[in-house]
Amino acid sequence: MGVSTQLAGNLKTRVNICLNKLSDRDTLLMATNELEGIARALPAEDFVPFLNCISTTDSSEKSPVRRQCVRILSILSDAHGDALSPHVSRMISAVLRRLRDPDSAIRAACVDAVSSIATHVTQTPFSVIIKPLVDALFQEQDSNAQMGVALCVSAAVDAAAEVDASELRRLLPRVLKLIKKDCFKAKPSLLVLIGSIVSTCCVKNRSLLSSLVSTAVEFLSSEDWAARKAAAEVLEKAAATADRDMAAESKGSCVAALESRRFDKVKVVRETMNQALQTWRGVPDVLEEVTSPKGSSSSSSGYSPVLLSRSCSADRGSVTPRVTSMKSPVSSCSSTGSSQKSILRSYQDKKPCTLKPNMTESRKNLRSRVVPFDYPDVGCGDSLHDKLGNGTELEDLSLIRNQLLEIENQQSTLLDILQKFIGSSQEGMNSLEKRVEGLEKVVDEMSQDLATPSTWKYIYYDA
Known part of the structure; x- marks a missing residue:
């Protein structure tokens, strides 16, 4: 000892x-x-x-x-x-x-x-x-x-x-309440902590994600540039780690808020805002996803194709997507044929929708995917014409399918044009930022030259 x-x-x-x-x-x-x-x-x-x-x-x-x-x-x-x-x-x-x-x-x-x-x-x-x-x-x-x-x-x-994800999940709501209190002064540091918690993928609740996003969006307009930068980082991490369906619900508000603040006067904040904006733009929209029913397969026993039809409104000139589910029973061949004929009659009663070249507004509002229409195996030795009826019904279906494919091609063309426009706008902003930085350097050099007494020139005139 x-x-x-x-x-x-x-x-x-x-x-x-x-x-x-x-x-x-x-x-x-x-x-x-x-x-x-x-x-x-x-x-x-x-x-x-x-x-x-x-x-x-x-x-x-x-x-x-x-x-x-x-x-x-x-x-x-x-x-x-x-x-x-x-x-x-x-x-x-x-x-x-x-x-x-x-x-x-x-x-x-x-x-x-x-x-x-x-x-x-x-x-x-x-x-x-x-x-x-x-x-x-x-x-x-x-x-x-x-x-x-x-x-x-x-x-x-x-x-x-x-x-401990469960402990952090309990801590996050308390931190979100603390940051709104006036007694806590270090807002940027607390936003950094929120971003670290979000990066652990512990946000599994819709209401918690909504509260998180609203708090971060609120601090995007803070007077402290460090708080604005930290808030943008929180939004970027939320878009990268949150569930796709939950993130899609908050996509509109986040993109709008970041768009309005992307031209911040502080360079590092601008870069963070743009990174967060690109991350949120990559989140898929809910309206762009059309999923087939669960348990569907291409086999003849459980085949359940999905037909995508569109109805036109004459007064608005808009195209509204509608998903119609067609289930073919497998009990007998006669029941299969009758169900297909009833569906084809419903399509025959509806007039096909045609798009005119000047309907640009309806094309911009288009948000859907075209699902190809395929028939299951008819079987029982009968031909397709015997099961579907006359040739007029086949022509109507073919016309509808061609129109849907044309709409999808037009939508893809518009998206390509929009992406090119966004890319050129980004390049223009980068070029403008470089020019502004060059002008700032020139102004600094001029101010330094004017402040140096050795550069002053005195001109004397003879009497």
């Missing part, structure tokens, strides 16, 4: 000497290297006294001392890994004590320390790391501490190999 106490005392003396040297600029580099060497070669029995030494520093110490005491936690995690599992709570407590520091470099060191702990100490449950940070997130009133703890939680979520 006496030997271990002596060794602990020697370790404490060495660490305190290094900390004192950190206060002097001349010995800063040497003390940093020595302290890092001690941390990397530290035996397991000396973890507790070493952590006590670096945790006792307070705000009266100089900034290099405070920063190095936090940075050494990252080096410990990297060097010893899972051996530090029993001491994770002590290390997180040391980080929390430094989050109120006004020096942004020290808060950045705290974020790096939490990220290193979550990355290398994998045997510790995720809740042990994140729970004290989450508690501090909802209790801190200091703006610096709010900013630091939000970024620390985000770093833990991003760095952890395995996260």
